[in-house]
Amino acid sequence: MVRALKRVGETLRKRWGLGAVRYTVILIVALLAYGLVLLIAGKDPIKAYVDTFTFTFGSAYGFSELLVRMTPLLLTAVAVALPSRLGLINVGGEGQLYMGAWLATWGAITFVSLPQAAFIPLLILLGFVGGGTWAAIAGFFRARGWVNETITTLLMNYVAPLIVGFFIYGAWRSRVPGASAFPQSATFPPAARLPRFFGTRVHLGLVLALVALGIFWFMLERTKWGLKMRAIGGNPEAARRLGMRLGLYFVVVMFIAGGIAGLAGMAEVSGLHWRLSAGFSPGYGFVGFLISWLSGGSAIGIVTMSFVLAIVFAGGSLLQITQGVPFAAVNVLMALILFAVLIRPRLVRRKA
Amino acid sequence: MTWSLVLGIVSGTIMYGAPLLYATLGEVVGQRAGMVNLGLEGILLVGASVGLAASVVTGSPWAGIAAAGIAGCLFNLVYAFLVVSRKANQLASGLALMFLGTGLSAMIGKAYIGRGITGLARYQVPGISSLPGITRTMFSYDLLVYLAAPVAVVVWWLIFRTRWGLGLRAVGESPSAAFAAGRRVSWAEYQAAMFCGLMSGIAGAHLSVALARTWTEGMTGGRGFIAVALVIFSKWHPLRAIVGALVFGGAVTVGLQLQASGSTISPFVLNMIPYVLTLGILLIWGGARRLVAPAALGRVYFGEE
Numbered sequence: 001m002v003r004a005l006k007r008v009g010e011t012l013r014k015r016w017g018l019g020a021v022r023y024t025v026i027l028i029v030a031l032l033a034y035g036l037v038l039l040i041a042g043k044d045p046i047k048a049y050v051d052t053f054t055f056t057f058g059s060a061y062g063f064s065e066l067l068v069r070m071t072p073l074l075l076t077a078v079a080v081a082l083p084s085r086l087g088l089i090n091v092g093g094e095g096q097l098y099m100g101a102w103l104a105t106w107g108a109i110t111f112v113s114l115p116q117a118a119f120i121p122l123l124i125l126l127g128f129v130g131g132g133t134w135a136a137i138a139g140f141f142r143a144r145g146w147v148n149e150t151i152t153t154l155l156m157n158y159v160a161p162l163i164v165g166f167f168i169y170g171a172w173r174s175r176v177p178g179a180s181a182f183p184q185s186a187t188f189p190p191a192a193r194l195p196r197f198f199g200t201r202v203h204l205g206l207v208l209a210l211v212a213l214g215i216f217w218f219m220l221e222r223t224k225w226g227l228k229m230r231a232i233g234g235n236p237e238a239a240r241r242l243g244m245r246l247g248l249y250f251v252v253v254m255f256i257a258g259g260i261a262g263l264a265g266m267a268e269v270s271g272l273h274w275r276l277s278a279g280f281s282p283g284y285g286f287v288g289f290l291i292s293w294l295s296g297g298s299a300i301g302i303v304t305m306s307f308v309l310a311i312v313f314a315g316g317s318l319l320q321i322t323q324g325v326p327f328a329a330v331n332v333l334m335a336l337i338l339f340a341v342l343i344r345p346r347l348v349r350r351k352a
Numbered sequence: 353m354t355w356s357l358v359l360g361i362v363s364g365t366i367m368y369g370a371p372l373l374y375a376t377l378g379e380v381v382g383q384r385a386g387m388v389n390l391g392l393e394g395i396l397l398v399g400a401s402v403g404l405a406a407s408v409v410t411g412s413p414w415a416g417i418a419a420a421g422i423a424g425c426l427f428n429l430v431y432a433f434l435v436v437s438r439k440a441n442q443l444a445s446g447l448a449l450m451f452l453g454t455g456l457s458a459m460i461g462k463a464y465i466g467r468g469i470t471g472l473a474r475y476q477v478p479g480i481s482s483l484p485g486i487t488r489t490m491f492s493y494d495l496l497v498y499l500a501a502p503v504a505v506v507v508w509w510l511i512f513r514t515r516w517g518l519g520l521r522a523v524g525e526s527p528s529a530a531f532a533a534g535r536r537v538s539w540a541e542y543q544a545a546m547f548c549g550l551m552s553g554i555a556g557a558h559l560s561v562a563l564a565r566t567w568t569e570g571m572t573g574g575r576g577f578i579a580v581a582l583v584i585f586s587k588w589h590p591l592r593a594i595v596g597a598l599v600f601g602g603a604v605t606v607g608l609q610l611q612a613s614g615s616t617i618s619p620f621v622l623n624m625i626p627y628v629l630t631l632g633i634l635l636i637w638g639g640a641r642r643l644v645a646p647a648a649l650g651r652v653y654f655g656e657e
Contacts, residue, residue: 159624170620328459334451
């Protein structure tokens with residue numbers, strides 16, 4: 001028992017001691033650079049940072065909103081980190097998220113009269129299958145050696161929102177009198193909404209995300225599948241000669257990864273918005289890639305970076321309201337964080 | 353399908369293929385030097401926003417195109433610095449560039465949303481108006497469209513018929529061999545990246561200044577990624593890139609023409625055509641890529657340290 005605790009402590013120190021310094025330096029550099037960008041654009045960076053800080057940490061509500069933002073980020077990051085162990089690069093989280101939300105919405109507006117106890121598992125299943133199938137297509141192409149998964153998942157990101165658009169401008173468009181003129185699906189029945197906690201907007205999706213993260217960690221670190229996946233990622237040719245069925249791994253792992261991204265989409269529509277609308281995701285799928293890459297695929301890193309990126313997003317919304325900076329400007333900050341890592345100054349260099 | 357619809361599709365195919373050809377040519381040169389740049393999407397966005405902004409400010413669309421070319425060139429230097437000088441991962445660097453381009457272009461373009469411009473002057477293909485069914489707007493292109501195919505030939509000549517191109521290809525196939533032969537690997541890579549940025553900047557500006565004649569956030573809609581896919585299809589060959597760009601231009605135009613002619617097919621389905629077609633092309637022709645891809649594509653070269 002004591003030895004086990006010691007080992008955990010050691011792992012934490014090894015993984016985390018230097019990591020904390022590294023992440024902090026990266027963030028400070030990126031924040032300074034972004035402040036400069038804001039200054040050049042004629043905005044007030046200090047006010048922006050103070051506003052963001054006081055909003056997110058100044059009140060319980062603001063902090064709970066961070067957890068709301070964090071939910072899809074955790075899931076889309078796992079959706080990238082899992083296949084990366086196999087050496088697969090899944091840049092299609094955005095499309096998979098849309099397809100998960102799409103199939104979950106179909107369930108929510110079709111089986112209107114289900115009780116909640118049956119509805120929630122159904123939605124989870126549909127969200128998973130929607131995103132998973134979308135990603136498995138790319139995994140299948142890769143498994144057959146037809147085309148690389150990076151470019152297929154990237155291109156499929158642009159198809160999924162069009163499928164969603166096709167339905168919400170067409171068959172699923174809500175025509176309730178007095179409904180918003182903005183094209184969107186009908187509102188989900190109350191039984192199809194994920195439960196929320198403590199009177200905030202934090203919903204069951206956060207629990208799902210943490211469970212997914214826990215399973216992700218356990219699978220990779222404590223089971224033979226995790227070991228096999230690392231073997232394939234390390235040397236696919238050797239793994240193949242040892243008799244592992246690479247193609248099967250590619251398809252199944254992409255299905256699971258896409259399913260997890262699909263859960264993010266399902267949680268957004270059924271936990272937060274209660275309806276499907278166009279452009280409900282401000283690029284969560286792409287940010288998931290960023291988080292997974294920055295955290296090196298470690299579970300603790302994913303939680304930390306998701307939290308940081310949630311603050312970035314919250315700051316982006318604030319900045320849009322208070323200083324008229326377009327929301328897309330958060331992309332600049334995300335790029336700067338990535339640059340700070342990629343430039344690899346000696347202080348923050350990670351062992352390759 | 354009526355005759356005028358056919359003419360409209362052919363005419364539009366060339367029009368919408370042109371900007372994609374510029375971007376694809378830029379990426380061909382970059383990948384010939386061993387660099388996969390997924391940041392093309394970001395460069396296109398920066399080119400589009402800078403191009404439109406400079407056109408409005410100076411009143412001259414050509415100044416806009418030039419400014420966008422320079423901006424794209426400088427912008428891609430960020431990528432080159434990461435990949436060449438700091439030996440960073442190409443994929444992550446490209447996506448970082450995409451993030452930066454998305455954000456910066458939104459900030460640059462914000463003041464110009466809804467500001468229409470006159471755009472580049474268009475000239476009809478000489479003598480074509482005598483053909484039956486040709487209206488004044490058909491086959492009427494700006495100079496950049498006319499120049500697209502000749503530029504592809506020039507790029508082909510540069511890559512395959514000059515010492516510069518030989519060095520470029522050597523760097524892409526085997527940086528250590530190129531270095532041993534006395535080539536300056538980093539300098540060649542920087543040159544390729546700057547050329548890629550220049551072409552993509554122009555491509556982005558062509559979208560905003562000549563085609564849309566306005567700026568909307570995220571207006572490139574994944575064309576950068578499609579260009580990367582077309583490079584695979586074109587087997588890293590500039591002249592085959594013309595075919596790829598025309599296929600894409602055709603897919604865009606068929607959708608637009610069918611919508612304009614009152615088709616009952618949903619515009620969402622029509623808008624999917626270019627992406628699905630690009631995926632289909634990759635599936636059919638992507639398999640043989642290992643035979644022709646530059647051998648050092650995507651690899652980090654540490655040799656000179």
